[in-house]
Amino acid sequence: MREEADVLIVGLGPVGAALAVYLGSRGVSVIAIERDTGVYPLPRAAHLDHETMRLLHLAGGAEAVSKASQPLSTYEFRNGAGELLMGFRPEGDLAPTGWPASSMFHQPTLEHALRDRLGGISCVSARLGHALSAYEESGGGIVATVAGPEGAYEVAARFIIGCDGGNSMVRRIAGIALDDLGFDEPWLVIDTVLKNGVTRLSTIGMQHCDPARPVTSMPMAPGRHRWEFMLMPGETPEEVSTDAKLAELVAPFADPASLDIERRAVYRFHALIAKTWRKGPVLLAGDAAHQMPPFMGQGLCSGVRDAANLAWKIEAVLRGRAETALLDSYQPEREPHVRMITGMAVMMGKLVCTQNAEEAAARDAGMLAQPEAARMNPMIGLDGLKSGVLAGGGSVCPEPGHESGRRLDDEAGYAALLITRDACAASRAFGDAGGAVLLSALLPDAEGRLAALMQGAPALLVRPDRYVFGAGEAPALVAAWQAYLATGLAEAPSAAA
Structure with missing residues (x-):
C-alpha cells in the first residue's frame, strides 16, 4: 500500500x-x-x-x-567556595516578545x-x-x-x-x-519530585564549578527539581545510579528524604x-x-x-x-x-567541567578580580538573522499588543506580516504579493518598540518566524520579499530605501 x-x-x-x-x-x-x-x-x-x-x-x-x-530569576556560576564567578539576570518580568526571558x-x-x-x-x-x-x-x-x-x-x-x-x-x-566540535563529557541527570506540597527549592539556576565534582542545580516546573553531576574519572554509570549514591550526591543540596527520584540517567554531553x-x-x-x-x-x-x-x-x-x-x-x-x-x-x-584544582584556582582568580556587580550581567541575548533579511533587519519583532487586547500573534498566526502606517499603500502592496504577506494595520505601540524598528519608515515586513525582514516603503518591501522567495537571497537593501 x-x-x-x-x-x-x-x-x-x-x-x-x-x-x-x-x-x-x-x-x-x-x-x-x-x-x-x-x-x-x-x-x-x-x-x-x-x-x-x-x-x-x-x-x-x-x-x-x-x-x-516557572521563570528563572537568575543563572549563576559559583566556585567551590560559593563565590559568584558570573551570572545572568533578566532585565524585567517579560521580554519584548511578551514572555518571560527564561522559563x-x-x-x-x-x-x-x-x-x-x-x-x-x-x-x-x-x-x-x-x-x-x-x-x-x-x-x-x-x-x-x-x-x-x-x-x-x-x-x-x-x-x-x-x-x-x-x-x-x-x-x-x-x-x-x-x-564534531570536540566536547564529550559524561553526566548523571537526576530529576526529582518535591514532597509535602513544596513547589520549588529555588528560582536560581546554578552551576557549581567545583573541581571536586561539578554540579548543575536547576528548578524545573513547579514541584520538580533537577541535578546534574559530572562523572569523575573511573566512575561508571551503574555505580553512580544506585539509590545510596544518589542520596549521597543530593545531600549537600537538599534532604534526600524530601524528594522522590523521578528519573536517573547518564548522558554524554556532545x-x-x-x-x-x-x-x-x-x-x-x-x-x-x-x-x-x-x-x-x-x-x-x-x-x-x-x-x-x-x-x-x-x-x-x-x-x-x-x-x-x-x-x-x-x-x-x-x-x-x-x-x-x-x-x-x-x-x-x-568553565564548569574544570577538574584540575590548579586550573580552577587560576580561573577563579581571573574572574573574581572583577567587582561582584560586574560579574552579574543581563540575561544572554541571542543574535538575530545574518542572512535572509534586508540591511537593518534580522532582529526579533516585539509583541506590541493589539487593539482588541489580544496578542498580535493571535491575530496574525504563523504568517508574514506587513505593518504599515498607510492602509492604502499597504493594500496595494499586499495585493501585489499574491497573499504571501499578511496585511496588518499599524498597532498600538505604548513602549515605542515598533517605532524604534521602523525609524520613521512607512512600513515594516516581518517574516513568519518573527524576524524583521526589513523596513521601508511597502511596495519595495514586498518586491524584495518576492525576490527573496525566488532566490533564497535578500541582497537588495536598496529595495527597502
Missing part, C-alpha cells in the same frame, strides 16, 4: 510536532510518524527562552506550558499540548508506533517504507524531514556526516552539527541537525527555531510562490546561530 503526502515528518517530539502544526496550519498535507506509542512521560528538555515560547504560542503549545513552568518547563506537558493541537488539523496524520525503515529519492521527492502496527507500507512525499533525534535514521540513510541540513528532498531539524551541551539551555529552543524557519518555506515552494532555491537558505540562516550558541555552551561547559 502506498500513501501520498506533501511532507513526511519522522519523529514527533516537540520539534517534529511544532513543525507539523506550522505546516498543517498552512494547509500542507503531512504524515508524521513516531516510533514510540505515547509521549515520553518524564522531563528531558528543561528550558525555554522567550523567543521559543513565542514560537510555541504560534503552534498552540505555550499556554499549557506557561501553566506548568523552566515540563516537557511532557508541551508534547501533549502540541499533539492535541495536531488532532484538530485535518491535513495532518500523526501516527504513533510507526517507524521509518528506509527511503529513497524518486521523481523529485522520496518514497519511504514505514513499519506500522499492521505491517509495512509506503509513503510518497515531496519532502522528508528528520526530526528523529541525535541518532537520526533520516540522517544516516542520507549519509550526512557530523562535525557538541555536534550536521555538515548538511538539506540534501535534495531530505531535510534535518532539531537534534538530527545539531546537538549541544545543555549549559545554555538552548537545545530544544534551537530545534523549534529550525521548525519555524523551515515550515513556511516548504509551504511556499509547494504552492509555487517560491522556488526550491528558497530551501537552500535554511542552513545558511540557521547554522550560524546554532554554531554561536553551541560555542557559548561549550565555553560554559569547559
Whole structure:
C-alpha cells in the first residue's frame, strides 16, 4: 500500500510536532510518524527562552506550558567556595516578545499540548508506533517504507524531514556526516519530585564549578527539581545510579528524604552539527541537525527555531510562490546561530567541567578580580538573522499588543506580516504579493518598540518566524520579499530605501 503526502515528518517530539502544526496550519498535507506509542512521560528538555515560547504560542503549545513552568530569576556560576564567578539576570518580568526571558518547563506537558493541537488539523496524520525503515529519492521527492502496527507500507512525499533525534535514521540513510566540535563529557541527570506540597527549592539556576565534582542545580516546573553531576574519572554509570549514591550526591543540596527520584540517567554531553541540513528532498531539524551541551539551555529552543524557519518555506515552494532555491537558505540562516550558541555552551561547559584544582584556582582568580556587580550581567541575548533579511533587519519583532487586547500573534498566526502606517499603500502592496504577506494595520505601540524598528519608515515586513525582514516603503518591501522567495537571497537593501 502506498500513501501520498506533501511532507513526511519522522519523529514527533516537540520539534517534529511544532513543525507539523506550522505546516498543517498552512494547509500542507503531512504524515508524521513516531516510533514510540505515547509521549515520553518524564522531563528531558528543561528550558525555554522567550523567543521559543513565542514560537510555541504560534503552534498552540505555550499556554499549557506557561501553566506548568516557572521563570528563572537568575543563572549563576559559583566556585567551590560559593563565590559568584558570573551570572545572568533578566532585565524585567517579560521580554519584548511578551514572555518571560527564561522559563523552566515540563516537557511532557508541551508534547501533549502540541499533539492535541495536531488532532484538530485535518491535513495532518500523526501516527504513533510507526517507524521509518528506509527511503529513497524518486521523481523529485522520496518514497519511504514505514513499519506500522499492521505491517509495512509506503509513503510518497515531496519532502522528508528528520526530526528523529541525535541518532537520526533520516540522517544516516542520507549519509550526512557530523562535525564534531570536540566536547564529550559524561553526566548523571537526576530529576526529582518535591514532597509535602513544596513547589520549588529555588528560582536560581546554578552551576557549581567545583573541581571536586561539578554540579548543575536547576528548578524545573513547579514541584520538580533537577541535578546534574559530572562523572569523575573511573566512575561508571551503574555505580553512580544506585539509590545510596544518589542520596549521597543530593545531600549537600537538599534532604534526600524530601524528594522522590523521578528519573536517573547518564548522558554524554556532545557538541555536534550536521555538515548538511538539506540534501535534495531530505531535510534535518532539531537534534538530527545539531546537538549541544545543555549549559545554555538552548537545545530544544534551537530545534523549534529550525521548525519555524523551515515550515513556511516548504509551504511556499509547494504552492509555487517560491522556488526550491528558497530551501537552500535554511542552513545558511540557521547554522550560524546554532554554531554561536553551541560555542557559548561549550565555553560554559569547559568553565564548569574544570577538574584540575590548579586550573580552577587560576580561573577563579581571573574572574573574581572583577567587582561582584560586574560579574552579574543581563540575561544572554541571542543574535538575530545574518542572512535572509534586508540591511537593518534580522532582529526579533516585539509583541506590541493589539487593539482588541489580544496578542498580535493571535491575530496574525504563523504568517508574514506587513505593518504599515498607510492602509492604502499597504493594500496595494499586499495585493501585489499574491497573499504571501499578511496585511496588518499599524498597532498600538505604548513602549515605542515598533517605532524604534521602523525609524520613521512607512512600513515594516516581518517574516513568519518573527524576524524583521526589513523596513521601508511597502511596495519595495514586498518586491524584495518576492525576490527573496525566488532566490533564497535578500541582497537588495536598496529595495527597502
